[in-house]
Amino acid sequence: MVEPPIIALEHIFFSYTEQTPLFADICFAFNRDDKIGFFGPNGKGKTTLFRLIVGLIKPEKGQVLFRGVPVHTENQWRELRCAVGFVLQNADDQLFCPTVLDDVAFGPLNLGLAPDEAKKRALETLKTLGLEGLENRLTHTLSGGEKKLVSLASVMSMRPDALLLDEPTNGLDPEAKARLVAILKNLPTARITISHDWDFLMEISHSFMTINNGKLIDVDSDFFMRPPHIY
Amino acid sequence: MCDTPFLREVPFLCRIDPRFRIVVATAYAIALAAIQNLPAACLGVVFAFALLLLARPNPGATCKRLAIINIFIVFLWITVPLTMGGDSIAALGPFHVSRAGIFLALLVALKCNAIAFVFIALVAPITISVLAHSLERLRFPAKLVFLLLFAYRYIYVIEEEWKRLYTAAKLRGFRPKTNVRTYGVLANMLGMVFVHSFERSARVYEAMQLRGFCGKFRSIALFQSRLRDFVFTGAAAAALGSIILLDIFPGKFHG
Known part of the structure; x- marks a missing residue:
């Protein structure tokens, strides 16, 4: 039997205002090994698509399937959110605990791990991401790059099946960006990455998509090599 | 501050x-x-x-x-x-x-x-983190403990936001004086800080939901x-x- 996609969107319609529908009949499957680069102009609904996937907003029509099952109840959404980690664009929104360790252990504790296991898991995650030594730092004293990486750690510590990364390189200097690329390249977790940085997207993704007239469009990687492209 | x-x-x-x-x-x-x-x-x-x-x-x-x-x-x-x-x-x-x-x-x-x-x-x-968790263990009401933790975490963010707005005003030649216009400008800036904080609180709550939060704060602190x-x-x-x-x-x- 074929494994159902982690997430499938079926005939999704969504709009913020009546005149301009953001999504019109979107169908999309996100599989276990997908590493998708997602680009497109501002205001076309990239972040909104992520928010629809994790149920922070609900579509007007259509449904979200998690491992082949339509998601309806809040408990199902919670299960989905624990399996699909969403790393927010603004790390200050993501890191709400006073110390790094508290923050990285927050997810595992919500998964029901005992405090010492959660702590162990948090320390392991920090180590995997090369962030050991940061655990006792106060989150508000971290640099912008550290905040980004810690917010990735705070999601990775839940061992998600898939990641949704919303502009992870925003505000990072080349050095921090290179570090993030190295981390993501070694990460087997399926992911969709929103970015305006093509070089970055090319390095960490296997397939690409964009959004046009309310539809998702697959784009092959030659697209980037073909100057001048539309964006 | x-x-x-x-x-x-x-x-x-x-x-x-x-x-x-x-x-x-x-x-x-x-x-x-x-x-x-x-x-x-x-x-x-x-x-x-x-x-x-x-x-x-x-x-x-x-x-x-x-x-x-x-x-x-x-x-x-x-x-x-x-x-x-x-x-x-x-x-x-x-x-x-x-x-x-x-x-x-x-x-x-x-x-x-x-x-x-x-x-x-x-x-x-x-430290605030330990203080909050100790209070929690001492059966202090959970809501007040949240309030303490979040106040501590975000007071710096709010301070930065205020400084950013103030710098933006200064860059356009704003000099505080003792007059009605200054009070008006400061009130506007304070209002913006409140609006931003309110919006941020909604985003933070979403971030918590995204990591499986369902109303109960757990802690790794062991005493x-x-x-x-x-x-x-x-x-x-x-x-x-x-x-x-x-x-x-x-x-x-x-x-």
């Missing part, structure tokens, strides 16, 4: 379980606030000062903080002796300096400083009470007991 000069744990007192320190400091504050006699208050100051010496906080920061507290006490010294009534021991023009007033001002000054000593020694060196915690608390209880006894039975000390 929110400096934390006392976050420096030193040997001995830092090894006492924070829960015990919080309980001792609270008990001390309540008992000292209630006592009525000078000898008991003096003994309270002596014990509190001994704790302060043990904790060895940063002297500059301690003096600064005590100075701030004592500014309020100065106002009591100015007003209470002149308005209390009772026997007068001196006259300043139409005002009479009352003996009872001086006694009361002295009592308040001693009690207030003693409580400040205890809190600087025992509670100020605890273990050891023998020394009980010894410390026992000694503190004995000191407190002697202060209370001296207050109830002042005996020959009573003036």
Whole structure:
């Protein structure tokens, strides 16, 4: 039997205002090994698509399937959110605990791990991401790059099946960006990455998509090599 | 804006379980606030000062903080002796300096400083994160603990936001003056800070939901009470007991 996609969107319609529908009949499957680069102009609904996937907003029509099952109840959404980690664009929104360790252990504790296991898991995650030594730092004293990486750690510590990364390189200097690329390249977790940085997207993704007239469009990687492209 | 000069744990007192320190400091504050006699208050100051010496906080920061507290006490010294009534021991023009007033001002000054000593020694060196988790373990209402944690986390973000707006205004030539326009501009900026904070709170709540939050805050902090915690608390209880006894039975000390 074929494994159902982690997430499938079926005939999704969504709009913020009546005149301009953001999504019109979107169908999309996100599989276990997908590493998708997602680009497109501002205001076309990239972040909104992520928010629809994790149920922070609900579509007007259509449904979200998690491992082949339509998601309806809040408990199902919670299960989905624990399996699909969403790393927010603004790390200050993501890191709400006073110390790094508290923050990285927050997810595992919500998964029901005992405090010492959660702590162990948090320390392991920090180590995997090369962030050991940061655990006792106060989150508000971290640099912008550290905040980004810690917010990735705070999601990775839940061992998600898939990641949704919303502009992870925003505000990072080349050095921090290179570090993030190295981390993501070694990460087997399926992911969709929103970015305006093509070089970055090319390095960490296997397939690409964009959004046009309310539809998702697959784009092959030659697209980037073909100057001048539309964006 | 929110400096934390006392976050420096030193040997001995830092090894006492924070829960015990919080309980001792609270008990001390309540008992000292209630006592009525000078000898008991003096003994309270002596014990509190001994704790302060043990904790060895940063002297500059301690003096600064005590100075701030004592500014309020100065106002009591100015007003209470002149308005209390009772026997007068001196006259300043139409005002009479009352003996009872001086006694009361002295009592308040001693009690207030003693409580400040205890809190600087025992509670100020605890980091906010540990403080919040200790309060949680002491069955403090969860909502208040959240409030403490989030206030601490986001006060810096809000401060930065305020500075950013202020810089943006300065870059366009804004100079605060004492006039209606300045107040208007400052009010607008403050309003923006509130709006941004409100929006941020919605985003933070979403971020919590995304990581499986369902209303219950769990914590990785593990507290273990050891023998020394009980010894410390026992000694503190004995000191407190002697202060209370001296207050109830002042005996020959009573003036």
